[in-house]
Amino acid sequence: MPGRSGEKVYDAQRRPLTLERLLKSGGAGSVFTLKERPREVAKLYHSDKDARVYERKLQAMLELQPDLPPMEGQGADQVQIAWPMTLLRDRSGRFIGFTMPILDLSATSDLEHVLQERQARSEGLPTGLGAKMTLAANLAVMLAALHRRQHYVVDLKPLNVRFYRSTLFIAMLDCDGFSIQGKGERFPAGQVTTDYLASEFQQPGVKPGQEEAQDRFALAVMVFQLLNSGLHPYAGRPQGATVPSDLPARIAANLYPYARGKPHPRMLPSPVSGHEMFPPALRDMFDRAFSAQARRRPSAQEWATLLLDYARRNAGQLVACGKDAAHQHFVGMPCAACARAELLAGSARAAQTRTRQKPNKARKQRARTAARVAQAQPVTAQASAASGVPGVMSRVTMAVIGTLLLGWVMGWGMPAYRRYSALVDPGIWDGVGLAVQMAMLAIAILLFILFVPMLIMSKRP
Ligand SMILES: Nc1ncnc2c1ncn2[C@@H]1O[C@H](COP(=O)(O)OP(=O)(O)OP(=O)(O)O)[C@@H](O)[C@H]1O
Ligand SMILES: [Mg+2]
Known part of the structure; x- marks a missing residue:
């Protein structure tokens, strides 16, 4: 297989292109910059077998492109999706890979990093509800555009979704791994991640034709996490020893504890969850997304409509917190970020008291032991002095x-x-x-x- 700097590859019009610098090698292929096309990169598959499977799939992707043009960013256009642009062949005409727009990875971060608040803060990533809402809305918009073409990400998870730090636009890579709609033919996705896999797919996997239900589920999980400080919707406080500890098993058993109505008998919400400070329309969406009936799950478009409404500044759905300028909350609702901060500060104080108490406790313990020893010593002394006191x-x-x-x-x-x-x-x-x-x-x-x-x-x- 080709794949060394300086080698020539050929596009669909048989124009030669020179592989320049290896950017990265993944599980399926290697990604190179191209000398003649600085705004594109080449992905070359590792094996002939992969290439044969991918040729028709790539052809289908070229024929059915999602409507996701580059967005006007700060200075340069920002590529939203690294969708294939042309097939690549070797000198003999064998399919070896494709080109796609180059994505400035240094200007982006993955969503996983934004979910963990401490990590986000240390990396200068957004932590406020406003920014997270924009990210959630943009993600839903992107998925809705893909779904309109009947393409599905399937292995949808925060680690696989990037965003531009300057604009909060979403950027997607590795699109040849998606489930792709061809002409009368579906090209399935190869991978799933069980923490984001819907209940009905945990055992059998995602069958061709069922992928939209999977994307809807994973999208809802990510939106929940974005709006609830990274908390997974199946994390919570188990009631009883029979509740599984791992997320996939909880998803499989429909142990979603944040639904409205009466509390789940087997799981209680995490105390740090801010779900009670979500407006009813948002809670309804989550309840539908995580209900035991898969057909109730909201579509990406439904999510996009709702979340865009919250994200738009002039809609007035999100307001600045009166207590902390870095916080935003839903209008008419208490500030979940303040509640969380208070709770965390409370548990930090308790932990501090415990650690402060520990030396105290140890000192007390030592004193008690010393007293016992001191008592014991006279007793021992008495006992030995009155050794005449018989058994x-x-x-x-x-x-x-x-x-x-x-x-x-x-x-x-x-x-x-x-x-x-x-x-x-x-x-x-x-x-x-x-x-x-x-x-x-x-x-x-x-x-x-x-x-x-x-x-x-x-x-x-
Ligand atoms: N369009 C692009 N612009 C810039 N860098 C890219 C682009 N596409 C891919 N890369 C880089 O190459 C890496 C591997 O790409 P990709 O994920 O498509 O390969 P893969 O072999 O399918 O990997 P995996 O086994 O993770 O699915 C990416 O993580 C990224 O660092
Ligand atoms: Mg891949």
């Missing part, structure tokens, strides 16, 4: 032995002694002997009853 078993043993000893002394020892004394010196003992013996026994038993439980129950301090 339960030894206390029981002591009680038993002690009582028996006492009992022997009082009950048996004493009478034995007295009998011995009586032998030596008989006296009054003989009469009272038995009574004393009985009393001693009773005392011993009583002491046993009191002493043993007391000893056993006594706790270590």
Whole structure:
């Protein structure tokens, strides 16, 4: 295959063109600047197989062009869509690729970058609702123009859509990957991205003839993300362990939590979502787009009509926020950007308090441990000082032995002694002997009853 700087390729009129600089090599082909045509680039396919499939598709694209002329930008015209201009062949006449208008990539950014607010801010990309609304409207306008020709992007996602930073016009590349309407023939798209794939296509994929439903879904997801600080419409707070954590599975299960009416039983909205500050007409559109019935999804043209109305400055649908000059909100609605900023500031404060508390907490924890250790030390010291305080078993043993000893002394020892004394010196003992013996026994038993439980129950301090 051709594809080196300096090589010659030939256009449809067999005029030679010289490949100049390789701009980039993608999965399907390599893109070169052309020496003779500074406003065009050449895309040359990597393999013969690709080229054979693409030749008829490219022919169909040339025959059915969307009405998307370059827009007047600041200084130069801004290419909206890199649609093929002429087929390219090698010296022997074999199809090898095509030319398309060159797009000044350095003047553009992809939509993915604008969706993440922090990233957008750091790259100087727009963050206000007004600019995002314009981007959403322009995207819908572009898709509506493509759909009028029955061409569909299919792998429609923020990463695949660029915009001019100066004007917010949309710029689309890689159009030979779209689903293209030929004469009585459809040339399907090759790729999909499941985070943007409609519920009914998650399992079987997008079949030829069903592509518009897919584009309508992906467009609605992107509009939702643009107008709701990058939040995906199937992101939210799952209720219960059975809710899938990944977006494609949630799309497949129709777990859209931002619909009007009663809350979704399995998913709650994300707390940072500003959907409640959207006007009813916009919410209706989202509810239709993400309903379980695919046929209710609004067309690109419907989106274009609604969003252009919001985006037009003189329509007065969006107004500047009274609190923050960088914010805009829907007229008659609270400022979602302020609400979000407050919420984020609140959680940042809470996080800060937590991190501030952490050393405190740790200090408290350390103090508590130290106190316990300090307590423990006296206890240990007491325990060791009173190491005479025996364990339960030894206390029981002591009680038993002690009582028996006492009992022997009082009950048996004493009478034995007295009998011995009586032998030596008989006296009054003989009469009272038995009574004393009985009393001693009773005392011993009583002491046993009191002493043993007391000893056993006594706790270590
Ligand atoms: N019209 C153009 N003007 C300027 N640069 C272009 C143009 N078309 C393509 N490029 C550059 O070439 C790269 C590859 O182009 P493209 O996406 O058409 O190729 P691909 O092989 O189909 O890629 P992928 O595998 O991503 O689909 C683009 O990402 C872009 O950087
Ligand atoms: Mg491609």
